[in-house]
Amino acid sequence: MDSQTVVRTRRALHAVAETLLAGPQYRTSGTIRLEACPGGFATRSEPWLRVVGAELVAAGRYLPLVRTTCAVLAAEVGVAVGAPAGLYQEGAGVGSEEVIDVDPAAAEWLARCFAIGDAALRGTFPGSDPVIWPEHFDIGVTVDAANYGVSPGDDFQPEPYAYVGPHAVQQGEFWNAPFGAARTIRDLGAVRGVADFFSHGRQLLAGSA
Known part of the structure; x- marks a missing residue:
């Protein structure tokens, strides 16, 4: 489409x-x-x-x-x-x-992205409660001063993407967005790829603490 x-x-x-x-x-x-x-x-x-x-x-x-x-x-x-x-x-x-x-068809794709995000967040952060927030229409959680989630797209990136948004500015190749790091769902694939992205970001943040 x-x-x-x-x-x-x-x-x-x-x-x-x-x-x-x-x-x-x-x-x-x-x-x-x-x-x-x-x-x-x-x-x-x-x-x-x-x-x-x-x-x-x-x-x-x-x-x-x-x-x-x-x-x-x-x-x-x-x-x-x-x-x-x-x-x-x-x-x-x-x-x-x-x-x-x-x-x-587009609605089905966006729903799949929300489902991928929900599963990846729950798998990466056991016991978390992923929320879809109406302001930006993204699904996410906040853990250790960082936001993790999946957006169905916005002015920054028109197609669905996963993000890691630390509350403090970070430096390095991983951090490729104004708010932290972002990768499209198409690039990451299904739940495993998104979960690995979240985990990588979390590890980097733990190392910078």
């Missing part, structure tokens, strides 16, 4: 995650934390909503995320559309009346 389709789909899914899942969950249950689920991502508390592929799932209803808006979807599932208020400055940048369009 072409990169424009992936970016368009990622932007649409980010909007859904932020304004239909995290926002309503924050207003109802006091948390913005989302999580990976088979085929996509989901809330952790009420309202119980999830995205699987190119559909929003709510109370047994499957609503296609094709040529629609977050406002229309919110009305369909009975939630108030909108991002969590006052918690962060960035976000999807998609208005509730803006038409969104999710490509099923």
Whole structure:
């Protein structure tokens, strides 16, 4: 699939995650934390909503995320559309009346990347609790003053990538990004490659302590 389709789909899914899942969950249950689920991502508390592929799932209803808006979807599932208020400055940048369009193949690829990230984080950091954060729409954990995770893409890198983001600036070949280190999921492959990347970054940081 072409990169424009992936970016368009990622932007649409980010909007859904932020304004239909995290926002309503924050207003109802006091948390913005989302999580990976088979085929996509989901809330952790009420309202119980999830995205699987190119559909929003709510109370047994499957609503296609094709040529629609977050406002229309919110009305369909009975939630108030909108991002969590006052918690962060960035976000999807998609208005509730803006038409969104999710490509099923691209959605499947992005869901796979979240699943890879979730598994690699749990394998590298036993007992960790990977969270999908609605601000940047990435899945990650923080361990020993460093962020580890997988992003589905952003302005820095348009395709999905794994990252290690130490809180202190590092020097060396491994650290190839403004925030630390990044490698695309395509380059790293599946769970083992991403886990090895996390482990390498962790080892380097332990040596610099």
